[in-house]
Amino acid sequence: MRLGKATTYAVFAVLYIAQQKKSKPVQGHEIARNYGIPLEYLLKILQQLVKAQVLISERGRTGGFQMRKSASQTTVLDIVEAVEGPITGEISARREITGASRAKKIVEGLCRDSAGFTRSLLKKVTVQKLIG
Amino acid sequence: MRLGKATTYAVFAVLYIAQQKKSKPVQGHEIARNYGIPLEYLLKILQQLVKAQVLISERGRTGGFQMRKSASQTTVLDIVEAVEGPITGEISARREITGASRAKKIVEGLCRDSAGFTRSLLKKVTVQKLIG
DNA sequence: GGCGATTTACTCGGATAAGCATTGTCCGAGTCAGAAGGG
DNA sequence: CCCTTCTGACTCGGACAATGCTTATCCGAGTAAATCGCC
Numbered sequence: 001m002r003l004g005k006a007t008t009y010a011v012f013a014v015l016y017i018a019q020q021k022k023s024k025p026v027q028g029h030e031i032a033r034n035y036g037i038p039l040e041y042l043l044k045i046l047q048q049l050v051k052a053q054v055l056i057s058e059r060g061r062t063g064g065f066q067m068r069k070s071a072s073q074t075t076v077l078d079i080v081e082a083v084e085g086p087i088t089g090e091i092s093a094r095r096e097i098t099g100a101s102r103a104k105k106i107v108e109g110l111c112r113d114s115a116g117f118t119r120s121l122l123k124k125v126t127v128q129k130l131i132g
Numbered sequence: 133m134r135l136g137k138a139t140t141y142a143v144f145a146v147l148y149i150a151q152q153k154k155s156k157p158v159q160g161h162e163i164a165r166n167y168g169i170p171l172e173y174l175l176k177i178l179q180q181l182v183k184a185q186v187l188i189s190e191r192g193r194t195g196g197f198q199m200r201k202s203a204s205q206t207t208v209l210d211i212v213e214a215v216e217g218p219i220t221g222e223i224s225a226r227r228e229i230t231g232a233s234r235a236k237k238i239v240e241g242l243c244r245d246s247a248g249f250t251r252s253l254l255k256k257v258t259v260q261k262l263i264g
Numbered sequence: 265g266g267c268g269a270t271t272t273a274c275t276c277g278g279a280t281a282a283g284c285a286t287t288g289t290c291c292g293a294g295t296c297a298g299a300a301g302g303g
Numbered sequence: 304c305c306c307t308t309c310t311g312a313c314t315c316g317g318a319c320a321a322t323g324c325t326t327a328t329c330c331g332a333g334t335a336a337a338t339c340g341c342c
Contacts, residue, residue, distance in 0.1 A: 157314095159313090159314075159315095160314085160315080161314095175314095175315070175316080176316090176317090178315090179315075179316065179317080182315090182316095189314090189315060189316090190314080190315085191313095191314050191315050191316085192313075192314055192315085193311095193312070193313050193314065194313090194314080195313080195314040195315065196314075196315090197315090
């Protein structure tokens with residue numbers, strides 16, 4: 001399991017937002033400055049989190065981002081899948097390889113098991129637990 | 133767990149080689165023809181498997197590829213790591229993100245656990261089991 | 265001074281380039297089988 | 304007929320492009336606060 005930059009940014013951005021006491025929205029540039037993340041890129045990632053129902057956004061001068069659900073109801077899996085898409089186990093050249101269907105099914109099963117384990121692992125950890 | 137094309141080719145190529153009864157080397161073009169894989173690309177992948185001590189190669193007119201160890205001593209993990217490099221759990225922007233060290237360690241732990249599980253999973257399955 | 269229209273500064277939002285890994289291709293080095301030729 | 308030599312075709316091997324995805328950036332749409340003018 002290797003988390004890409006985008007996903008890593010996403011996790012820590014959500015963490016930062018969840019840690020805010022105030023109910024005011026947190027603005028992108030504040031997160032970017034704190035972690036040294038390129039602002040425009042971060043915004044793009046935050047938008048994906050909004051689409052995936054992890055965050056809510058507000059426009060305008062006092063706008064920003066807020067948690068949609070509470071920190072204890074938001075899991076790391078939610079964040080990761082929002083950015084990378086669903087974690088699914090599959091092999092790439094499924095169509096090219098003809099025959100060897102038995103072996104193919106076994107290998108696909110392995111991938112699925114790995115993906116399933118990873119999903120359950122990430123689902124167990126909430127943002128609340130990350131805060132501590 | 134998503135296996136790239138190269139890795140998938142590698143698994144089925146090794147499977148094909150292991151299935152050969154004769155002790156003669158199997159030639160690349162035979163595998164490529166059987167599975168519809170681009171020959172030159174397959175050769176490149178097979179070379180990686182040779183470097184990783186999974187296969188042995190022989191040049192010349194009667195050359196080709198053979199298993200280095202027996203099918204029951206060669207695991208899917210050996211093949212996958214030969215092509216993709218070692219399966220390790222890590223986050224990408226480790227340096228960029230400053231602070232939040234507690235959360236960082238937790239997330240890194242998740243990645244390691246996922247990687248460890250996947251490794252053990254792939255290690256359990258030998259090429260012999262794929263043949264059936 | 266109070267109220268409202270306007271400006272303005274700031275936000276998010278989606279479309280657009282740059283960098284890098286994966287995938288795919290080409291030509292050269294090496295090696296053995298088999299033909300050619302002489303004994 | 305048999306052995307040696309040589310040729311040639313076929314192999315793997317490593318260096319060289321094309322493609323696709325991740326990463327990064329830019330400019331436009333939207334919103335509320337602050338400003339300015341009028342009453």
